[in-house]
Amino acid sequence: MDAGPSWPAGHDKIILAETDSTLSEAQRRFAGGVTRPLWILALHQTAARGRRGRAWSMPPGNFAATLVLPTDDTPDRIALRSFTTALALYDAVVAATGRTEGLSLKWPNDVLLNGGKLAGILLETLQIGGRVAGASIGIGVNLASAPAPGEVEERALRPVALTEAGASPAPEDFLDLLAPAFARYETQLTTYGFAPIRTEWLNRAAHLGQTITARTGTSETTGTFDTLDDTGQLILTTDKGRQAIAAADIYFQT
Numbered sequence: 001m002d003a004g005p006s007w008p009a010g011h012d013k014i015i016l017a018e019t020d021s022t023l024s025e026a027q028r029r030f031a032g033g034v035t036r037p038l039w040i041l042a043l044h045q046t047a048a049r050g051r052r053g054r055a056w057s058m059p060p061g062n063f064a065a066t067l068v069l070p071t072d073d074t075p076d077r078i079a080l081r082s083f084t085t086a087l088a089l090y091d092a093v094v095a096a097t098g099r100t101e102g103l104s105l106k107w108p109n110d111v112l113l114n115g116g117k118l119a120g121i122l123l124e125t126l127q128i129g130g131r132v133a134g135a136s137i138g139i140g141v142n143l144a145s146a147p148a149p150g151e152v153e154e155r156a157l158r159p160v161a162l163t164e165a166g167a168s169p170a171p172e173d174f175l176d177l178l179a180p181a182f183a184r185y186e187t188q189l190t191t192y193g194f195a196p197i198r199t200e201w202l203n204r205a206a207h208l209g210q211t212i213t214a215r216t217g218t219s220e221t222t223g224t225f226d227t228l229d230d231t232g233q234l235i236l237t238t239d240k241g242r243q244a245i246a247a248a249d250i251y252f253q254t
């Protein structure tokens with residue numbers, strides 16, 4: 001099932017005309033027995049999911065895929081794939097457009113183009129018999145068109161499409177750029193740990209050193225975006241001192 005000269009060795013892919021959500025498809029296939037990385041690309045999703053229980057809008061021609069990654073890593077270590085996947089997406093976009101202008105990463109794992117949201121990642125754990133045994137990494141990229149601003153939350157960044165950078169690859173072609181990029185960062189993570197990934201992510205971070213707001217369901221914290229710690233938490237300096245944020249939605253000052 002390997003495909004193409006630069007397709008990563010030992011990774012499989014399937015392309016579906018339609019599914020409910022590639023994340024749900026990943027759960028079903030993992031339960032059926034997946035023992036090596038499997039990319040599931042769907043050309044259409046009927047029930048796509050975004051972060052924090054939101055729906056994900058997917059106009060035709062956009063990219064929707066989930067990587068099933070069998071691993072016996074702990075959940076904390078699985079969560080680091082947010083950063084490797086965001087870096088891989090960044091590299092795949094650079095390969096598709098031939099440019100880095102306007103591209104940046106937003107914690108924990110959005111890819112921005114000209115300050116708008118180009119791509120999002122939703123990472124879930126996969127279980128066998130109640131034990132974590134893998135990750136499913138759902139990836140959506142606005143390749144061909146962006147959802148209308150009214151389809152996202154009021155405070156959310158404006159959705160943008162890759163056409164704004166002068167490129168509109170087919171989803172199948174974009175997968176062939178993304179899968180090798182992910183495999184490179186996965187090897188880097190498993191060989192050298194999180195430190196080099198953290199450095200590369202920070203080099204591409206949006207609004208580093210600036211005032212941002214981290215919002216969880218119950219609270220908001222505003223401070224200077226200083227860095228990431230060595231577990232990937234966001235470090236903000238606030239008027240109460242340094243705070244580490246494990247999970248939140250991030251808002252930039254306008």
Ligand SMILES: O=C(O)CCCC[C@@H]1SC[C@@H]2NC(=O)N[C@@H]21
Nearest residue numbers: 021048049050051120121138140
């Ligand atoms: O909210 C986000 O930023 C994450 C969006 C993730 C969307 C992708 S599309 C492919 C995969 N299948 C889903 O149902 N969601 C993810």
